[in-house]
Structures are given as structure tokens and as C-alpha cells.
Amino acid sequence: MPSNEADPLNRWSSLRRFMAQPWVLGLVGVATVLLIWLLTTASGAVDKLFLPSPQAVWQAGQAQWTSGVLVKDAVASIQRVFIGFALSAGLALPIGIAMGTNQTICRLLEPLMALIRYMPAPAFIPLLIIYFGLEELPKVLLIFIGTFFFNTLMIMDAVKFVPSELVETALTLGGRGLPILTRVVAPFIAPQVLDTYRINMASAWNLVIVAELVAATEGLGKRISLAQRFLRTDEIFVGLIVIGLVGLCIDLGFRFLMRKACAWAN
Amino acid sequence: MHLQVSSVSKSFGYGPKAKPVLDSVSFDLHSGQFLALVGSSGSGKSTIMRLIAGLDRPSSGEIRLDGQLIRGPGADRGMVFQKYSLYPWLTAAQNVAFGMRLQGRPKAEVRERTAYFLEVVGLVDSARLLPRELSGGMQQRVAIARSLAAEPKVLLLDEPFGALDLQIRESMQEFLHRLWQQTGLTALLITHDLEEALLLAQQVHIMAPRPGRIVRSVNVDLDRSSLAHLRVSPPFLALREELASVLRRLDSSLPA
Numbered sequence: 222m223p224s225n226e227a228d229p230l231n232r233w234s235s236l237r238r239f240m241a242q243p244w245v246l247g248l249v250g251v252a253t254v255l256l257i258w259l260l261t262t263a264s265g266a267v268d269k270l271f272l273p274s275p276q277a278v279w280q281a282g283q284a285q286w287t288s289g290v291l292v293k294d295a296v297a298s299i300q301r302v303f304i305g306f307a308l309s310a311g312l313a314l315p316i317g318i319a320m321g322t323n324q325t326i327c328r329l330l331e332p333l334m335a336l337i338r339y340m341p342a343p344a345f346i347p348l349l350i351i352y353f354g355l356e357e358l359p360k361v362l363l364i365f366i367g368t369f370f371f372n373t374l375m376i377m378d379a380v381k382f383v384p385s386e387l388v389e390t391a392l393t394l395g396g397r398g399l400p401i402l403t404r405v406v407a408p409f410i411a412p413q414v415l416d417t418y419r420i421n422m423a424s425a426w427n428l429v430i431v432a433e434l435v436a437a438t439e440g441l442g443k444r445i446s447l448a449q450r451f452l453r454t455d456e457i458f459v460g461l462i463v464i465g466l467v468g469l470c471i472d473l474g475f476r477f478l479m480r481k482a483c484a485w486a487n
Numbered sequence: 488m489h490l491q492v493s494s495v496s497k498s499f500g501y502g503p504k505a506k507p508v509l510d511s512v513s514f515d516l517h518s519g520q521f522l523a524l525v526g527s528s529g530s531g532k533s534t535i536m537r538l539i540a541g542l543d544r545p546s547s548g549e550i551r552l553d554g555q556l557i558r559g560p561g562a563d564r565g566m567v568f569q570k571y572s573l574y575p576w577l578t579a580a581q582n583v584a585f586g587m588r589l590q591g592r593p594k595a596e597v598r599e600r601t602a603y604f605l606e607v608v609g610l611v612d613s614a615r616l617l618p619r620e621l622s623g624g625m626q627q628r629v630a631i632a633r634s635l636a637a638e639p640k641v642l643l644l645d646e647p648f649g650a651l652d653l654q655i656r657e658s659m660q661e662f663l664h665r666l667w668q669q670t671g672l673t674a675l676l677i678t679h680d681l682e683e684a685l686l687l688a689q690q691v692h693i694m695a696p697r698p699g700r701i702v703r704s705v706n707v708d709l710d711r712s713s714l715a716h717l718r719v720s721p722p723f724l725a726l727r728e729e730l731a732s733v734l735r736r737l738d739s740s741l742p743a
Contacts, residue, residue: 395562
């Protein structure tokens with residue numbers, strides 16, 4: 222009978238529609254790993270010391286939350302990232318644009334930047350400590366060094382790919398230097414600049430943890446290295462998960478900003 | 488308005504490697520005239536357009552607009568490119584307003600002229616759409632409206648319909664013809680399409696390639712009351728065939 226045949230078909234197609242939602246499969250992936258983690262620890266096959274159970278990690282997280290340590294650490298790390306990255310992003314924008322629009326400046330700076338870019342930022346830590354001690358400055362500078370050159374070169378590339386027709390049209394409409402920069406170049410590169418920041422924000426976030434592992438009194442990285450000293454793997458897991466979540470939130474924030482501000486580019 | 492192109496030559500590169508692209512090109516364009524340059528690729532027709540727009544400099548010779556030597560781009564010479572020249576983040580109306588805003592015209596005037604030119608190109612209903620939401624033909628009409636709104640003395644059209652499908656091309660040719668009749672604009676059209684040039688322009692210069700030069704000039708004195716009729720009228724077809732054979736000879740005489 223037709224009605225009986227149509228029913229399961231419908232159910233299949235609605236399930237397929239549900240699975241086609243972009244977030245569904247992503248959630249399935251995360252849930253699967255959580256489940257495997259849960260089953261492995263529940264079976265007792267692995268020593269608790271090496272792999273704490275999800276419940277133990279949740280409890281450790283709660284304890285850090287109620288004592289206020291978690292928030293204090295997160296705020297300290299986020300603050301460093303934001304200051305260091307704001308410096309890097311703010312300086313990279315004019316220099317990147319200058320390199321993208323002016324051949325002389327580009328030839329002058331590009332080899333230098335390309336060279337420094339390949340020096341791993343963490344290798345600067347010893348120097349930074351010698352120069353600036355153990356305070357905030359060396360950590361902020363590390364984030365700056367680790368992201369500035371990438372930011373600049375990626376912005377330069379974005380500027381170089383502004384179609385010449387767009388600039389030349391503005392010229393034949395009576396446009397000149399600065400107005401063309403603000404009304405043609407800036408809006409055209411805005412989406413790529415935001416994406417550049419989003420991508421390099423990830424390395425800023427990596428670097429702050431590295432800096433804190435080496436020397437810090439507070440911060441998520443510091444908490445992890447303390448936890449290691451006391452073999453508190455549950456706290457290490459808390460640290461890792463919080464770092465991942467904060468990073469993800471920043472990434473989503475940039476994506477949101479890009480969708481709102483540059484709807485035309487989607 | 489009087490545009491004078493006098494013995495303009497242009498080479499790219501220097502010394503023995505210099506490659507001549509234009510060899511002593513001269514022509515005049517007066518107010519209200521519609522002039523076309525026709526040639527195959529390599530005939531330097533786009534180069535001459537860029538020189539007039541002021542986007543490049545001639546190697547020798549000079550170009551004058553109303554007696555003034557052209558030294559760089561300016562709003563008195565509006566240009567419409569083949570494609571990709573609308574600002575993708577601006578709506579159709581904002582694109583039309585773009586040049587006037589660059590010129591710092593008063594807001595009320597910009598609004599009024601934008602509405603007027605959207606009307607002229609028949610895109611009032613699409614005013615709020617982004618370029619990617621417009622068809623290729625609509626995009627080119629916006630680009631033309633944007634150029635006209637900035638009040639150029641001459642409109643430079645660089646293969647404006649070259650990227651469009653054949654049917655849309657024909658309707659755009661009708662559109663441009665009506666626009667010229669209505670507004671009395673002065674236009675210089677560059678195309679490789681002989682039919683297009685003969686339909687629209689009062690005067691057509693045929694260009695030969697490598698180096699680019701004008702080899703033949705014709706005044707097209709035909710009845711343009713209906714372009715559809717003109718396309719198939721015997722005198723039009725005869726003229727088209729005659730010039731097409733000139734172009735074919737030029738192409739076949741090239742070293743392979």
C-alpha cells in the first residue's frame with residue numbers, strides 16, 4: 222500500500238535533512254570521543270593517573286571554578302593575548318597596506334620579514350627574559366613577535382590582490398590616493414584581514430601558553446605546568462579543555478564579526 | 488568637447504627588447520560623437536583607451552582634451568571596463584553614487600542623480616541589490632550609470648559587452664544606442680565585434696595589430712531608427728563584409 226511505503230521513506234529523508242545540518246556531524250564527532258574516553262576510564266584498562274575520567278576532570282574544573290582560580294588564570298591569559306595581538310594587528314595593518322601598495326617599501330621590508338617569520342617565536346623566550354625579566358612585557362612581546370610578521374605579510378598579500386579594475390575605476394571617477402585607500406582598498410581587504418586575524422589569533426593563543434609554561438605566576442599555561450609538578454592529570458585536562466574552548470570562542474567571534482561586517486563576501 | 492589623439496606611439500619595455508604596441512595613432516572625437524575602434528587582439532586598442540584615460544603614458548605623441556594635455560586619470564574621462572569593476576560591497580545605487588561621493592558632491596544632489604541614472608539604465612527596482620545578485624548585463628548597466636553620473640566629458644567603453652552572452656549583448660547594444668540618442672553623450676567604444684561597432688558608432692577606425700595602428704576609417708551613415716532592421720539591411724551587410732575582409736587579410740598576413 223502506498224501510504225505504508227511512503228512513511229519510512231519520509232522518515233529517512235527527514236533524518237537525512239537533520240544530518241545535513243552542519244553542526245550535527247560536528248557534535249557527533251565530539252560526542253564520540255567523549256564516549257570512548259568515558260568507556261575507557263570506566264573499564265579500568267588505563268591507570269587513573271594517566272587518564273582521569275571525565276567525571277574527575279569535571280570535578281577538578283568545578284573546584285577551580287569555585288575557588289576562583291580558573292577565572293583568574295583565564296583572565297590573565299586572555300589579557301596577554303589581547304594586548305600582544307592588538308599591538309601586532311594594529312601595527313601590521315598600516316605596514317601591510319604600505320607594503321601592498323608601494324613597491325619600494327615592499328622590496329625593502331619583505332625579505333626581512335620573510336626571514337624573521339621563519340624564526341620560531343618560542344626561541345625568542347630566552348632573549349626576552351634576559352631583556353625584560355619575568356613580568357608581563359616579555360609575554361606580550363612574544364605574542365607580538367609570533368604574529369606580527371604573519372599578519373603583515375598576509376595583509377600585504379590581500380592588498381596586492383585588490384583587482385586593478387576597482388582602483389582604476391575609482392581613478393577615472395576622480396578618486397585620488399587616500400580616498401581610494403579608504404573607500405576601495407580598505408573595504409575590499411576587510412574580510413581577508415579579519416580572516417588573517419582569526420588564523421593568527423590561534424598562534425597567539427598557543428604562544429601565551431608556551432610563555433606561561435616557562436615563567437609566570439598565573440595563567441592557564443602556568444596552571445598546567447603546576448599540575449604536572451603534582452601529577453594532577455585531571456587539572457591538566459581541565460587546562461587543556463578550557464584553552465581549547467576559549468580559543469574556539471575567539472574563532473567563532475571573528476567568524477561572527479566577518480558575517481556581520483562583510484556580508485557581501487559570503 | 489574635443490579629444491585629440493595626435494601621433495601617439497607606445498612601447499612596453501626598454502632598449503632593444505622594447506615591444507611597440509602602438510604606432511603613430513591619430514584621431515579626433517567631438518562632442519556628441521560616437522566613435523569605435525575595432526581590431527583583433529594585439530591591435531593595441533585597449534592600450535589607446537588606457538592612454539586616453541590617463542592610466543598609462545604614451546611613449547611619444549600627445550593626447551589633449553579641450554586643448555589640455557592629459558597627464559593622468561580624471562573624472563572628465565569616465566571608463567567602463569569589460570568586467571569586475573563594480574564594488575562588490577556596495578549596492579547598485581551605492582555603486583552609481585560612488586563617483587559623485589568621491590567628488591564630494593552634496594548629499595541631496597547625489598541622491599537625486601543616483602535615482603535619475605538608475606532610472607536611465609532601467610534598474611530602479613534593483614537599486615538595493617549587491618553586484619553578485621545582478622546579471623552580467625545589469626552589472627554593466629550599473630557601471631555605465633556610475634560613469635555617467637560622474638559627468639564625464641567622454642565615456643570610454645572598453646569591450647563593455649565582451650563578457651556577455653549573445654542575446655544579452657544585442658539588447659545591451661540597443662540600450663547603449665538609446666542611451667546615446669537620449670543623453671547626447673560622447674563615447675569611444677573599443678570592440679573586436681565589427682557588427683557592434685557599425686551598429687553603434689558614426690565613425691569606425693579599423694586597427695591592425697603588431698604594432699597597433701589605424702589602417703582604415705569609415706563614416707557609417709546609415710538609418711539607425713531600428714537596430715534590428717539595420718542588422719540585416721543590405722547596405723549594412725555589404726559594409727560589414729567589406730570591412731570584415733580587411734580584418735581577415737590583416738590576420739592572415741601575420742607571421743604565425
